[in-house]
Amino acid sequence: MPTTTSARDAAKAHVAAGxxxxxxxxxxxxxxxxxxxxxxxFLTGLAVFVYIPIGWSAYLSFFEARFTVxxxxxxGFDNYxxxxxxxxxxxxxxxxxxxxxxxxxxxxxxxxGLALMVDRLRFMRAFFRSVFFLPTAVSFxxxxxxxxxxxxSGVRFGLANTFLGWFGVENIAWLADxxxxxxxxxxxxxxLWLQAGFYMILFLAALQNIPPELYEAAAIDGAKPGWxxxxxxxxxxxxxxxxxxxxxxxxxxxxxxxxxxxxxxxxTWGRPPLVELYYTALxxxxxxxxxxxxxxxxxxxxxxxxxxxxxxxxxxRNEDSR
Amino acid sequence: xxxTRTRPPAAAGSRAARSPRRRGGRGGAGLxxxxxxxxxxxxxxxxxxxxxxxxxDAEITxxxxxxxxxxxQWGNVTELFDDPTVPFxxxxxxxxxxxxxxxxxxxxxxxxxxxxxxxxxYRHANKVFYAVLVTLMVPTAVTFVPSxxxxxSLGWVSSLRGLVVPGLFSGFACFLFRQYFLGFPRELEExxxxxGLSHWGAYWRIVVPNSLNFFAAIATITFISGWNxxxxxxxxxxxxxxWTVQVALSSYMTNQTVNFHLIFMATAVSILPLVLVFLFLQxxxxxxxxxxxxxx
Numbered sequence: 001m002p003t004t005t006s007a008r009d010a011a012k013a014h015v016a017a018g019x020x021x022x023x024x025x026x027x028x029x030x031x032x033x034x035x036x037x038x039x040x041x042f043l044t045g046l047a048v049f050v051y052i053p054i055g056w057s058a059y060l061s062f063f064e065a066r067f068t069v070x071x072x073x074x075x076g077f078d079n080y081x082x083x084x085x086x087x088x089x090x091x092x093x094x095x096x097x098x099x100x101x102x103x104x105x106x107x108x109x110x111x112x113g114l115a116l117m118v119d120r121l122r123f124m125r126a127f128f129r130s131v132f133f134l135p136t137a138v139s140f141x142x143x144x145x146x147x148x149x150x151x152x153s154g155v156r157f158g159l160a161n162t163f164l165g166w167f168g169v170e171n172i173a174w175l176a177d178x179x180x181x182x183x184x185x186x187x188x189x190x191x192l193w194l195q196a197g198f199y200m201i202l203f204l205a206a207l208q209n210i211p212p213e214l215y216e217a218a219a220i221d222g223a224k225p226g227w228x229x230x231x232x233x234x235x236x237x238x239x240x241x242x243x244x245x246x247x248x249x250x251x252x253x254x255x256x257x258x259x260x261x262x263x264x265x266x267x268t269w270g271r272p273p274l275v276e277l278y279y280t281a282l283x284x285x286x287x288x289x290x291x292x293x294x295x296x297x298x299x300x301x302x303x304x305x306x307x308x309x310x311x312x313x314x315x316x317r318n319e320d321s322r
Numbered sequence: 323x324x325x326t327r328t329r330p331p332a333a334a335g336s337r338a339a340r341s342p343r344r345r346g347g348r349g350g351a352g353l354x355x356x357x358x359x360x361x362x363x364x365x366x367x368x369x370x371x372x373x374x375x376x377x378x379d380a381e382i383t384x385x386x387x388x389x390x391x392x393x394x395q396w397g398n399v400t401e402l403f404d405d406p407t408v409p410f411x412x413x414x415x416x417x418x419x420x421x422x423x424x425x426x427x428x429x430x431x432x433x434x435x436x437x438x439x440x441x442x443x444y445r446h447a448n449k450v451f452y453a454v455l456v457t458l459m460v461p462t463a464v465t466f467v468p469s470x471x472x473x474x475s476l477g478w479v480s481s482l483r484g485l486v487v488p489g490l491f492s493g494f495a496c497f498l499f500r501q502y503f504l505g506f507p508r509e510l511e512e513x514x515x516x517x518g519l520s521h522w523g524a525y526w527r528i529v530v531p532n533s534l535n536f537f538a539a540i541a542t543i544t545f546i547s548g549w550n551x552x553x554x555x556x557x558x559x560x561x562x563x564x565w566t567v568q569v570a571l572s573s574y575m576t577n578q579t580v581n582f583h584l585i586f587m588a589t590a591v592s593i594l595p596l597v598l599v600f601l602f603l604q605x606x607x608x609x610x611x612x613x614x615x616x617x618x
Contacts, residue, residue, distance in 0.1 A: 008458075024426075027547075031442050031443050031444060031521065032444050032445075034438070034442050034520070034521040035438050035444035035447065036438075037438075037522065038434045038437055038438030038521070039439060040457055041434065041435070041542040042491055042496055043430060043432045043450065043453075043454075045341070045453065045487075045490055045491035045567065046457060046493065047489045048502075049469065049487070049491050050457050050462075050465075050493070052472060053465055053468035053469045053471065053472045054465055055473060056468055056472060057465065057467060060471065063450065064362075069471045069474065077416060087391055105329055114360070115358065117349075117357055117359070120353055121347040121349050121353065121357055122348065122354070123354060123557075124375060128357050128361055130604065131361040131364055131365060132361070132364055132602060133600075133607075133608075134359070134364070134368075134597070135364065135367070135428060136546075136607075137593070137596040137599065137600040138593055139552065139568055139571075139592070139593075140550070140552060141552050141568040141571045141572050142568075142589045142592055142593055143367065144575070145572075145575055146367045146587055146589065148368075149575070149580075149582065149585060150367075150374060150586070151367065151532070156385075157382065157383050157384065157387070158376045162387045170360055175560065201612060202611065205612045233515075254461075254464075255464065255554045257460050257463065258552040258553065261552075261572075262575055263571050264575050265575060274463060274464070277466075278466075279343075280468075281467045281470070282470070282507060288467065288471055290466055291467040292468060292471070296463060298464050299460050299465065301462055302459070302460060302461060303459050303460065306458075307459075312340075
């Protein structure tokens with residue numbers, strides 16, 4: 001992706017430039033003051049609302065802290081052992097894994113498909129793009145509500161059951177019964193509807209950055225339009241965007257909360273990590289110690305993912321510039 | 323290299339429209355048919371909201387599927403706002419205030435910081451920038467428990483401050499502004515500096531007025547995410563008075579009594595502002611998505 005590369009290179013160039021300039025001009029005290037004037041408010045907020053909570057929560061995770069945030073009983077790693085041996089917490093990690101295994105490839109494929117389709121349209125292209133993009137404006141809560149109360153309502157008048165009823169299929173309890181796990185269809189489709197348009201925009205932008213000469217050259221070389229061109233030109237050219245989309249989807253899935261919380265509010269199944277954490281820390285027990293330990297564990301996991309992401313993104317970039 | 327950043331990457335549709343030589347636009351009737359079918363599928367949920375919002379409960383839950391209400395029930399609107407169990411008007415007001423303050427605050431604080439990091443020479447600027455970058459590794463949603471702990475010890479639970487202030491310091495927004503300002507033409511500012519403006523003056527008189535497109539793109543994205551946010555408002559809004567519209571909507575789903583027409587009217591009303599934002603600001607929204615989606 002040119003944006004990616006240019007941003008990074010720009011950053012590097014700037015860093016280099018900044019270094020030499022500071023070396024040449026020692027008397028920049030006026031600009032030191034300006035620097036803090038500009039960045040001070042943000043940095044103060046960042047320290048108070050990002051750094052301090054993380055530090056505090058690391059501290060709390062070593063204490064027994066129920067109903068209090070100023071605990072006194074040091075318990076060592078007990079909270080961690082409790083969370084990691086707690087079936088519900090480990091199950092939530094499994095839930096996330098299953099969820100990611102569905103939502104990431106499906107959203108990737110659908111958004112790419114939509115982008116390819118819109119890119120090829122001759123008429124009303126802007127209209128179709130807007131329609132597919134429109135769900136981005138809807139919140140997860142509103143979408144969950146529509147899905148739960150209307151589309152996948154377990155009763156007879158739900159849209160899905162009405163539709164199946166025309167073909168003589170019995171009512172299905174989409175959300176109220178974990179066996180068979182139809183709730184996955186509901187969970188995955190709601191996020192798919194909300195997000196596909198967003199990623200479609202990214203793919204569209206990338207598609208329109210592919211130099212048309214490549215297609216012309218391929219046509220001269222005898223590549224058939226369609227699958228061959230797609231496989232050997234479009235897909236490789238989209239590589240950087242594809243990688244970015246997959247990783248964005250993964251990180252977004254990791255933070256899934258709204259639709260699980262609302263669609264499965266009265267159930268004990270299908271709880272991803274953040275929902276589990278919500279019930280641990282803010283449920284009946286208000287166990288901030290265990291909740292903090294869980295937050296630390298999740299933070300460590302997501303940092304791991306982000307570092308791998310950096311690797312992959314770097315990898316994609318090298319491929320690009322070669 | 324830096325100049326590549328200044329042009330907003332990919333206003334997808336408009337650029338395609340400008341260059342008619344594109345290979346795109348060769349699709350036949352079959353493709354347009356497929357697009358129309360997909361579009362209809364994507365619009366089904368919107369149809370359901372409108373149908374349910376303007377029907378009676380009897381029509382929604384009736385034996386046979388009703389495609390449209392027999393008579394459009396505009397009375398559902400007033401009924402929604404008169405419903406005493408959920409303070410819906412209040413929650414709309416909260417969401418509007420939170421959305422606006424969240425957007426203005428984020429833009430102000432993060433753009434200043436981004437500019438400082440990008441353009442004001444300072445020996446330790448890199449170290450400061452790394453301190454910001456590190457926070458990008460941890461999504462704020464993951465740390466809601468610690469944030470709640472902090473905010474509750476400040477006594478900000480169920481308050482406007484608690485809803486808005488902790489969300490203002492977005493490392494990601496700061497990062498985006500920094501990247502953008504790195505590509506801002508240096509000559510413009512230097513002319514201003516030569517004419518005697520301070521960094522502060524150059525920023526407000528030269529840089530900001532020439533960056534309105536970028537600000538609009540970030541503002542649109544920020545407002546949408548602020549309006550649609552759920553986890554943090556849920557955690558903070560312990561009293562009904564401090565509910566945002568998303569929390570109010572969520573409460574409908576767990577209520578004992580289910581009034582379908584009211585629930586869907588509430589959904590429709592909660593989506594309306596964003597659909598308007600979407601329709602009128604789509605240009606900036608697309609830019610914002612293209613800009614923020616790929617993290618650079």
